[in-house]
Amino acid sequence: MRYTRTAWSEHYNSGRGFRRLGEEEKRLIAEHATAAPNGGRALDIGCGTGELSVYLTSLGYTVDGVDFAEGALERARAEHAEVEGVRWLSLDVENGDLADLAEDGYVLIVLRLSIAFIRDRTRVLRALAARLREGGALVIITPIVENTPEERRHIALDESELAALTDGFEHAERFDAKGLAVLLLRGPAGSFSVQEKGRPEPQAVFGAAVVVTDAFGRVLLGRSTWGMWELPGGRIETDETAPAAAVRELNEETGLTACVDDAHVITVLHDDRLDVRRVTAVVRVSRWAGELALPEPHHFVRWEFHDLNTLAILGKIFAPSAQALTAVWPGVLAGLPPVHSYPCSTTVPPVPGEPVEASGCASEWRAS
Structure with missing residues (x-):
């Protein structure tokens, strides 16, 4: 479910809010978050009417309270006009420019009751974690599915989604605050x-890995039920071409649509998985339409667009997807095991929407 700035402002303008900040939440933040000597700066994402931001000032923090709903910020400014040490900022942290955030970073970043409303959660968390000062902490407070009525589970996360949030951080702790999950994350592993998923069926398997980017050049990856990130794709069926398979799998797994004419085989990868020859056609889809969906929840728990410069700190990546990403953007993931590659195109689209002219396969080369 997607929410607009207008809808959120109407929510707050009507006098509504969210669950009040609990004493257990306060205790956990005070005990486990980074201390704030001499007014260390904190960032409160999705601050709403400002209750948490004001509490953080009582702990000694100077606070940036951020929300993209102007109705929320109007109430925050009015209800806490006497509070010093808070700067209220109107900002969409998922799609907006983060230039207004503190240049010297933060010792504490908190997302309370907001992470479920962010689509590209992992990308946003990586961008925020990059603004943590050394030793700083990122705290996520969220309802969990098992403690939430069915009609309100869109505001909660399940266990697999919680695990995806912690992946890639050097230190992760989880606490309970009256049914809310409190995650304390430190030190992105970089x-x-x-x-690997296990042994494929012998003797050989032929599949397509689909490379799709958005208007910002971010690449689409899915968090699979195996607990790792993957490109869209799957096996190529009998009498099916690799571009046709790519278009079909893209639609079946993500809900996005594309034309076969806009699907271009960049290269064919070949490696061995146990006693199975694994062959992967890397297919670049240069044009697509539609909205991301989750038509196969038994295979994927979510889809996100990721910046190329964050792939190397993403955590677990399915091996053929990692090889395919490196085939399209050489060097984006370093240190992969060798794989045979058979380039099938002389050019790769440098930006989304630029088609590729396919040519005959070139000579074999081995990635290092």
Whole structure:
């Protein structure tokens, strides 16, 4: 479910709010978050009417309270006009420019009751974590599905979604605050690890890995039920071409649509997984339409667009997807095991929407 700035402002203008800040939440933040000597700066994402921002000032923080609903910020400014040490900012942290945030970073960043409303959660968390000062902490407070009535579960996360939030951080702790999950994250590891799923069916398997980018050049990856990130894709069926398979799998897994004429085989990768020859056609889809959906929840728990410069700190990535990403953007993931590659195009679209002219396969080369 997607929410607009107008809808959120109407929510607050009508006098509504969200669950009040609980004593257990306050205790956990005070005990486990980074201390704030001499007015360390904190960032409150989705601050609403400002209750948490004001509490953080009582702990010694100077606070940036951020929300994209002007109705929320109007109430925050009015209800806490006497409070010093808070700067109220109107900002969409998922799609907006973060230039207005503090240049010298934050010792504490908190997202309370807001993470479920962010689509590209992992990307946003990586962008925010990059603004933590050394030793700083990122705190996420969210309802969880098992404690939430069915009609309100769109505001909550399940266990697999919680696990995805912690992936890639050096230190992660989880606490309970009256049914809310409180995640304390520190120290992005700055690395990724390639994952395997198990033994494919012998003797050989031929599949397509689909590379799709958005208007900002971010690449689409899905968080699978295996607990790792993957490109859209799957097996190529009998009498089906790789571009046709790519278009079909893209639609089946994400809900996005594309034409076969806009699907271009960049290269064919070949490696061995146990006793199975694994062959992957890397297909670049240069044009697509539609809205991201989750038509196969038994295979994927969510889809997100990721910045290329954050792939190397993303955490677990399915091995063929990692190889495909490197085939399209050489060097984006370093240190992968060798794989045979058979380039099938002389050019790769440098920006979304620029088509590729396919040519005959070139000679084999081995990635290092």
